[in-house]
Amino acid sequence: xxxxxxxxxxxxxxxxxxxxxxxxxxxxxxxxxxxxxxxxxxxxxxxxxxxxxxxxxxxxxxxxxxxxxxxxxxxxxxxxxxxxxxxxxxxxxxxxxxxxxxxxxxxxxxxxxxxxxxxxxxxxxxxxxxxxxxxxxxxxxxxxxxxxxxxxxxxxxxxxxxxxxxxxxxxxxxxxxxxxxxxxxxxxxxxxxxxxxxxxxxxxxxxxxxxxxxxxxxxxxxxxxxxxxxxxxxxxxxxxxxxxxxxxxxxxxxxxxxxxxxxxxxxxxxxxxxxxxxxxxxxxxxxxxxxxxxxxxxxxxxxxxxxxxxxxxxxxxxxxxxxxxxxxxxxxxxxxxxxxxxxxxxxxxxxxxxxxxxxxxxxxxxxxxxxxxxxxxxxxxxxxxxxxxxxxxxxxxxxxxxxxxxxxxxxxxxxxxxx
Ligand SMILES: *Cc1c(COP(=O)(O)O)cnc(C)c1O
Numbered sequence: 050x051x052x053x054x055x056x057x058x059x060x061x062x063x064x065x066x067x068x069x070x071x072x073x074x075x076x077x078x079x080x081x082x083x084x085x086x087x088x089x090x091x092x093x094x095x096x097x098x099x100x101x102x103x104x105x106x107x108x109x110x111x112x113x114x115x116x117x118x119x120x121x122x123x124x125x126x127x128x129x130x131x132x133x134x135x136x137x138x139x140x141x142x143x144x145x146x147x148x149x150x151x152x153x154x155x156x157x158x159x160x161x162x163x164x165x166x167x168x169x170x171x172x173x174x175x176x177x178x179x180x181x182x183x184x185x186x187x188x189x190x191x192x193x194x195x196x197x198x199x200x201x202x203x204x205x206x207x208x209x210x211x212x213x214x215x216x217x218x219x220x221x222x223x224x225x226x227x228x229x230x231x232x233x234x235x236x237x238x239x240x241x242x243x244x245x246x247x248x249x250x251x252x253x254x255x256x257x258x259x260x261x262x263x264x265x266x267x268x269x270x271x272x273x274x275x276x277x278x279x280x281x282x283x284x285x286x287x288x289x290x291x292x293x294x295x296x297x298x299x300x301x302x303x304x305x306x307x308x309x310x311x312x313x314x315x316x317x318x319x320x321x322x323x324x325x326x327x328x329x330x331x332x333x334x335x336x337x338x339x340x341x342x343x344x345x346x347x348x349x350x351x352x353x354x355x356x357x358x359x360x361x362x363x364x365x366x367x368x369x370x371x372x373x374x375x376x377x378x379x380x381x382x383x384x385x386x387x388x389x390x391x392x393x394x395x396x397x398x399x400x401x402x403x404x405x406x407x408x409x410x411x412x413x414x415x416x417x418x419x420x421x422x423x424x425x426x427x428x429x430x431x432x433x434x435x436x437x438x439x440x441x442x443x444x445x446x447x448x449x450x451x452x453x454x455x456x457x458x459x460x461x462x463x464x465x466x467x468x
Pocket of ligand 1: 117169171172173214250277279302
């Protein structure tokens with residue numbers, strides 16, 4: 050199967066390059082152990098080289114992008130290699146967090162006074178970042194959360210910026226104060242206001258845009274947070290919001306950056322980042338203790354950022370377009386099928402394609418088509434709505450665009466209306 054072959058090849062090359070990680074031979078798996086100094090065969094579970102097949106779980110071709118529910122992204126072999134190296138030693142996690150954060154701030158050339166920590170994801174960065182604002186470095190407050198007695202208790206957010214991830218803010222016990230206009234903000238700010246939260250993907254929908262939001266916050270002496278979880282590419286977003294003056298910024302590590310799946314970055318003003326860490330694992334009796342981040346993820350995140358910064362982003366973008374063009378060229382040969390293309394302004398700023406068809410010529414509904422692809426062999430995940438199918442290509446592995454085009458063509462032909 051093409052998917053397995055490309056997976057094996059990638060992993061194999063990564064292991065050769067870095068001398069750590071996993072190698073899957075034909076029907077046999079080996080794990081390289083730097084401590085043992087040799088490749089040790091995997092026996093029992095994992096011996097086949099496909100842990101998912103052994104568990105009876107179907108792997109999918111991911112034409113929907115960096116969805117956490119599908120496993121986010123596929124790790125870079127070199128990241129896996131340094132994670133294996135990190136696993137060889139005990140180390141003080143708080144000391145490692147500070148050192149990794151310093152390295153990240155240097156790599157990204159963040160402004161003076163900014164630092165970072167690695168969290169278990171952007172969601173955890175939101176909770177611990179806000180927790181740090183609420184508690185400062187007061188140990189009693191840290192233990193007390195989510196009981197906010199004695200602390201500030203409100204976060205201002207634009208109505209159109211509300212989304213499922215604001216649960217991570219509410220987890221601290223705060224009340225979200227919803228605003229729409231500048232006047233609403235003026236009225237909303239009071240002695241209980243802890244923070245002003247901005248959801249970057251909703252920039253276009255809100256009356257107050259990303260540059261003005263941070264200014265308004267600072268005019269009112271309130272720290273501004275921005276959730277930019279899925280907002281690379283472009284790579285410059287990794288420093289843009291710090292340069293705009295945002296006090297805290299959350300990014301996912303396991304999306305387009307292709308860092309460890311359970312990693313994210315909280316960057317921001319040094320003191321706020323330090324206070325966030327006090328509210329996070331490994332510190333016990335904290336709200337963030339359940340968002341554990343391991344030495345492997347912390348080190349892997351540093352490596353993933355280094356590699357992401359070095360990437361030829363233009364070439365990547367060109368390749369993403371080529372894959373969509375290839376699918377489009379093939380499926381639009383079927384009478385009645387058409388495609389359209391778009392790139393979201395912010396968040397998942399990568400080429401997207403929608404696939405439509407004339408129901409008089411092809412008698413399957415888009416949702417049925419989505420289910421059929423998911424149930425097919427190999428299983429393919431595309432987005433589906435009443436209007437059509439949607440896909441992006443940035444998480445496809447080599448050759449998968451061809452499989453998608455073939456399966457779609459077969460499906461459409463199978464449902465072609467005679468005459
Ligand atoms: C993915 C996402 C998150 C959560 O990020 P994780 O790294 O998975 O924790 C938060 N906010 C937005 C807008 C996201 O897209």
